[in-house]
Amino acid sequence: ARNVRRARESLGWTRQRLCAEAGISPQTLTKIERGGACTPGVERKLADALGTVVGRLWEPIQLERQVVRVPTKDRWYFAGHADGERFHRRHALLDGDKPIRYDPDEIQSPLERARMGLSGLAAAFVRVTTGHLRAGSVISSLIELYGRMDAEIPEGRFAYFHVVRGAVRIQLRGEAFDLAEGDVMHAEMSPGATAEPLRPVLPRGLPPLLAYVDVDVRRNKTTGSD
Template identity: 35%
Template sequence: MAGLPTTSSRDHARARVLAQRVRTLREARGWTRAQLAKEAGIHARTLVRVESEGAIQPGFFTIGALAEALDVSLDDLFRQSEPATPGLWSAGYEGRDIDSFVASLLDSQIEVVADVRLTPISRKPGFSKTRLGLALAEVGIEYTHLRGLGNPKDNRAPFWDGRLVAGRARFRSVLRSDEGQSDLDRLAEHARQSRVAVLCFEKDEERCHRQVVLETIHKRTAAPVRPLA
């Protein structure tokens, strides 16, 4: 019948519920993924994928092992949790590797990564656009590159040498362009509906133009802004 969900869509929804529930129960116990994986007798990478918002549909053995380790019934394991609150996270990948970065995104239940680098290329393995997008897709996180929110090359020095007022003023003029306004609209829409990590390189948000992006979107949407742990 038209309008009824397909088997695949129902399975995906069920996997998303399981992902959220396992994460909630694990965190309530104060366990890391490694601890839960050990208790359940499953591979840590399997658990990462289970918790990745429906990235996989685990088999009965895995589900049963998780229920036993968490001391809950199978019915309780599939009880839907309260939806995560939308918002913004400030994400700099300086000093991180791709695995720890993705783990941090999962811990914060990030649903969308908005890349605000002008040119999404990196010497750090895994952080260039294509590889990053693939790594995020593998765990069920959407990736979008917002080029209109990138900082021009000739405006980067002020953020590095302490001329922050001048650098931010120049970047705000970039945001007033048609492309900048269009991408701000896209990011604002994401922030109203999802948990969004705004990505650039610098660990310190104060030395990065994304601080201006986050401030602007917060004013538009009132979405809370948090640092990515």
């Protein structure tokens, strides 16, 4: 994907670090950063490691000192890989030689997202609001929730969640946290975390909207200190 190198460098990562985070070989990463193609599985691993979604890796990145993201210019993506692949199968859009687009034009419409979410065809949609700056990256997104979504945030990463609209249940390490509109949650992530609407989304209602930011924190010198 053409901007993998820029995304990696904006995070201050070496090639070795990205290979370790994504679980791919150095040879594969070198080929991709030189403009070579990759399989959907590799693209998915890179997207997860770089804090973005599949499809964004093919878009150009301009490194600035500030980035303003506006809804009319951003795109919505399927939050789950399986939801996106099912959409492409239903519409006979799968082509083994081309990467799957997880931001089809159809789901840019809130009415279509609602139709798919309410009918169980997709659990969640994400608007990636990540900003790649010259000195680093701020990884963030807005998530519309219709069903249970796997968080897929790497273990040990620190997360900031803000419920912008509605009510959300986040499950983490076997414990459920019920968050109302306006609530904020900080968490050290672990595998198996999920997010879902606290109550079923009604046909004429709006889905919960959850803001997520990947946070770099000041580490405590000793575990358990304030």
